[in-house]
Amino acid sequence: MLSRVVGFGSALVLVATLVSANFVSAQAPAAKPAGASSGQVFRAKQVIGSQVNIEGDASVGTVDDIVLDDHGNVDYLIVINADNKLVTVPWDAAAFNIEKRIATVRIAPKVYQQIPTYTTEQYPTFAAPTYRTQIYKYYGITPGAERRAVRRGAVITTP
16 A cells, blocks of 8 residues: 655556556457466556446446555555445456446445445545455455465465
């Protein structure tokens, strides 16, 4: 989690990192070195503004922002609803259809309504372990260093 304000130049580097390292898409793949993942890339601006749907194809808002962890990995989507309230969605809980600009989250409407909302004046502490655990629980997924390492492309071996 970034805890300080970054300058314009740093922000551009941050966006370049996002674009080059964290997204998967349906665009034509570029040539990949041997051993590279088969994922394709898409840009942050293709995600921001996407409609967010939950179970039953119910629209709950649009992607307003993206939150990165302290390693530069995409951690959360910030969804803004019709009442200008914000909801945190773990990146791993969303599936994207970039052509239609839709993010689908597998969560029941009743459960989604229970997730705490906030405003731009009072953001939560995204990196706090209690917040992370609470938010991930709503979506039925578990946060953890191993899962994040796999997402970054690390090889995990189990004894």
